[in-house]
Amino acid sequence: MSDAKKWDISGMDSWKAEDFPRGAVIPDAGNSRDYVTGGWRSMRPVRSVETCTECLLCWIFCPDSAIRVADEKLAADPETFNLDHCKGCGICANECPVEAITMVPEGCELPEVK
Amino acid sequence: MPVKHTTVATTGNSMVADAMRQCAPDVVAAYPITPQTTIVEEFARYVAQGRVHTEYVTTESEHSAMSACIGASAAGARVITATCGPGLAMMWEMLYIASGMRLPIVMLNTNRTLSAPINIHCDHSDVMGARDAGWILLFAETAQEAYDNTIMSVRIAEDPDVLLPVMSCLDGFITTHSIGRAQTMDDESVKSFVGDYTPQNALLDVENPVSHGNFVFLGGPYIEFKRSQRIAMDRSKSVIERVGAEFSELSGRPFSLVETDMMEDAEVAIVVMGSSAGNVRHVARQMRAEGVKAGLVKVRCFRPFPATELVAALSGLKAVAVLDRSESFGAEGGPLFTETRSALYDLERRIPIVNYIYGLGGSDVRLDLIKSVFTDLSDIAGGGVVPEGLNYLGAR
Numbered sequence: 180m181s182d183a184k185k186w187d188i189s190g191m192d193s194w195k196a197e198d199f200p201r202g203a204v205i206p207d208a209g210n211s212r213d214y215v216t217g218g219w220r221s222m223r224p225v226r227s228v229e230t231c232t233e234c235l236l237c238w239i240f241c242p243d244s245a246i247r248v249a250d251e252k253l254a255a256d257p258e259t260f261n262l263d264h265c266k267g268c269g270i271c272a273n274e275c276p277v278e279a280i281t282m283v284p285e286g287c288e289l290p291e292v293k
Numbered sequence: 294m295p296v297k298h299t300t301v302a303t304t305g306n307s308m309v310a311d312a313m314r315q316c317a318p319d320v321v322a323a324y325p326i327t328p329q330t331t332i333v334e335e336f337a338r339y340v341a342q343g344r345v346h347t348e349y350v351t352t353e354s355e356h357s358a359m360s361a362c363i364g365a366s367a368a369g370a371r372v373i374t375a376t377c378g379p380g381l382a383m384m385w386e387m388l389y390i391a392s393g394m395r396l397p398i399v400m401l402n403t404n405r406t407l408s409a410p411i412n413i414h415c416d417h418s419d420v421m422g423a424r425d426a427g428w429i430l431l432f433a434e435t436a437q438e439a440y441d442n443t444i445m446s447v448r449i450a451e452d453p454d455v456l457l458p459v460m461s462c463l464d465g466f467i468t469t470h471s472i473g474r475a476q477t478m479d480d481e482s483v484k485s486f487v488g489d490y491t492p493q494n495a496l497l498d499v500e501n502p503v504s505h506g507n508f509v510f511l512g513g514p515y516i517e518f519k520r521s522q523r524i525a526m527d528r529s530k531s532v533i534e535r536v537g538a539e540f541s542e543l544s545g546r547p548f549s550l551v552e553t554d555m556m557e558d559a560e561v562a563i564v565v566m567g568s569s570a571g572n573v574r575h576v577a578r579q580m581r582a583e584g585v586k587a588g589l590v591k592v593r594c595f596r597p598f599p600a601t602e603l604v605a606a607l608s609g610l611k612a613v614a615v616l617d618r619s620e621s622f623g624a625e626g627g628p629l630f631t632e633t634r635s636a637l638y639d640l641e642r643r644i645p646i647v648n649y650i651y652g653l654g655g656s657d658v659r660l661d662l663i664k665s666v667f668t669d670l671s672d673i674a675g676g677g678v679v680p681e682g683l684n685y686l687g688a689r
Binding site: 191194195196197199200201202203204205206207208210 | 393394395396456493494501502503504505506507508514517518520521524525
């Protein structure tokens, strides 16, 4: 699939009822990355690089594909978690076999993690 | 090729199953429920016999049946299903999704009441509960009309100017199960009338991936989408008339949104939907023999509501009765009444209009009951008092 977007909603605020695609069809695939949902989060995952074994179970379990992996390794901090899409569900922390991921409340000062 | 008509003696459900076969849906997903069962039973037999190449999906509930229909329709299939009463009620959530996604699904509904007390017989409570779900609603008086409506429904739903689901209603047991005389058309004529379905935005078109029914952000364009459904529903009226006229030419049978009988010089009339139109027609003829200028106004399409056509049919009358085969507890009358009276509001002259709730749960629609309505109307037309409040026809 080409990167050219068929789904141009730039003028949507002035669209009239009949300008919207019939049946609320989005004529383009892979657009959920444009819908930023990270604002729902109240807890944020923090990884301890020292404890992490790079087993990638967090990447497998993440329901939002919000864990970034490149060359079979987790992306380095602060890119590990895609915070535009992480909803803070904590599944990664729960599944991590070595407890390398901690969930910390948003709005608090981040703890020192090694 | 001229149309070949075959006269048959059969039930409404059998006529409908035959029409479904002739329309050749790609997918039928259904769950059996009395009095709809024989439709899907006969259709399943056609599939088993190889007389129609349909993917027949047996589901575990009506919610699943409508969900499967929605998925199949979004995938690009021509889809027909059937249900009634509690089955329709169980589809509730999905009815709105079918119309919101603008999927041209056709559904037969063999009007059955809703319990309690437990009852499997006819009234219109099922479809009237779904009247605001964004479906086009057609009503049949006879097995013949049920057959005709089924075929027209496919064309109406799939029209590019419409693309809305259509529910085609026939009265449970009265129309679905009684055997009467009717005519079918040959397969080729029906096939060429309904034509091929060319889906738009089909999910199975993998070269052009799309997603359906999304597009809503917080505070987003939901209301605009609803407005576009309203526009499509309003626009469907002329499509229904056009398809109806085309079908009439083929079948030799009339079709109008509102059909009138003996209305040329009528002074009083009964507005009714479904099988009871036959009772009203019969009694209206008897009343005419007694000197009452009685007429019948039969509503064949409830959504979109044919307000203009009803006004045209009723505007010269001295008194009108509307028969509702469903309750809308606490409302100012049954649904057909409230909308008919609302349609008449803008007339200069106020026409006395009376509402009767009748035939709930299959209670008998006896001729003497219909006669009592015409007698009431005749009294009102002669200067009598318009009865106040709601009338329950034949109820103790």
